[in-house]
């Protein structure tokens with residue numbers, strides 16, 4: 001691994017893989033898939049490097065959590081995230097937007113091009129990083145710009161991991177700390193999707209760009225506004241909700 005640079009306490013790396021022999025053609029495909037997975041790995045500069053089992057709130061492996069992960073992450077995840085999505089404390093338009101993201105129904109370039117193959121889109125790249133094609137997974141999980149925003153989110157929750165490969169896993173991740181943290185996390189995931197989508201539209205249609213810091217401020221304000229007065233946050237002053245989530 002070689003370090004290429006860093007932002008917000010998160011190192012950006014390139015992976016320098018060396019093999020003892022030349023790869024076969026079929027192995028080159030496997031290697032590109034591996035590098036795609038590794039692309040999402042961002043190691044914090046200052047925090048301890050340790051092993052954690054994320055499906056369990058205690059971060060320790062248990063058969064129960066492994067069973068949950070295998071059952072719901074594949075077969076039952078739609079039912080599970082659907083239930084959590086409609087119960088979440090976000091505004092209806094944001095829940096509906098979350099449903100579109102989870103079902104890959106947004107009008108990102110990738111989907112528009114698939115529906116209208118003879119229509120040439122311009123630009124055909126992601127307007128946030130100007131490096132890759134725009135698909136739902138790129139825009140919300142893989143884009144360098146999005147990852148900087150997620151870096152802020154993960155730092156606020158004190159999470160050290162590589163990003164899950166799909167939205168429902170991200171949304172359903174159990175962080176421990178009870179229902180308050182769980183509500184806060186799911187609301188933040190939806191607010192982050194919403195903020196990234198508005199930023200993408202601003203850049204594409206209005207030629208207006210915001211910094212990562214501005215977007216993070218918006219996300220925090222929205223989340224604090226949405227969860228304020230929710231029954232799980234009874235008695236928590238708005239000033240605490242907007243300032244520091246570490247105490248939840």
Ligand SMILES: [Zn+2]
Pocket residue numbers: 126127128129130131132138139142143144145
């Ligand atoms: Zn991008």
